[in-house]
Amino acid sequence: MQTPTLIDSHAHLTFDRFDADRGAVLDRMTEAGVESAITIGTDVDSSEAALKLAESDARLFASAGIHPHQADDFDDARWAELEALWDRERVVAVGETGLDYYYDYSDRARQQALFRRHLEAAKRRAMPAVIHIRDAFDDAFRIMGEVGAGGVVHCFTGGPAECERALALGFFISLSGIVTFKSAKALRAAVPLIPADRLLVETDAPFLAPTPHRGKRNEPAFVVRTAAEVATLRGQDYADICAASRANTIRLFGLPTP
Secondary structure, eight states: OOOOOEEEEEEOTTSGGGTTTHHHHHHHHHHTTEEEEEEOOSSHHHHHHHHHHHHHOTTEEEEEOOOGGGTTTOOGGGHHHHHHHHTSTTEEEEEEEEEETTTOOSOHHHHHHHHHHHHHHHHHHTOOEEEEEESOHHHHHHHHHHHOOOEEETTOOOOHHHHHHHHHTTOEEEEOGGGGOTTOHHHHHHGGGSOGGGEEEOOOBTSOOOTTSTTSOOOGGGHHHHHHHHHHHHTOOHHHHHHHHHHHHHHHHTOOOO
């Protein structure tokens, strides 16, 4: 029987926490049965670095965008640099973009304006948007509905009600290691509600390592723990979760089939 394989749909492999052993991290990813990962840009410089990394390793793809934490610092004159990145073959998504009212590192109106601009670019280019939402579901869903772009709500942290709203807007939902935290009761209750053809898994590495690695640096190999917990919460076989999430990631991001 063929060993189940996964794709880590969201990681930050350009971050400096991987500088000392990035190659070993990617080798462990492969050994764990994770065939590829999408490394995510959070500003122009990290997006360019993500593309460079993806062009150097066939296991990787990239996204380009401005994280809501960086919204205030973003120079609008650099928007053309993002547009150029979205033209590159290994860049498969617009973002990370979205709204974060938990930390409020950037002005909320500025976050909303930049989020809308990303979604409009994604819609115009027929590319998926990678969306970050924290403590901002009402505003995020309103803007998503108004623009009508597609994509994925990454590292989903809502409960059943937020899950249903995201699905009604046509978005995919990506689950991170948070689903392994017993305290995340609302999120864990939402997991069985996600249709099999809208489910993705991710690490958000180096953040949010799943149990039993909680508190350590996360890495793509650990997505197998998240997938296993998702299987348990949904009452499905691990191999079925792997097959569904892998197929959905390939379809959403237009990845080549190995």
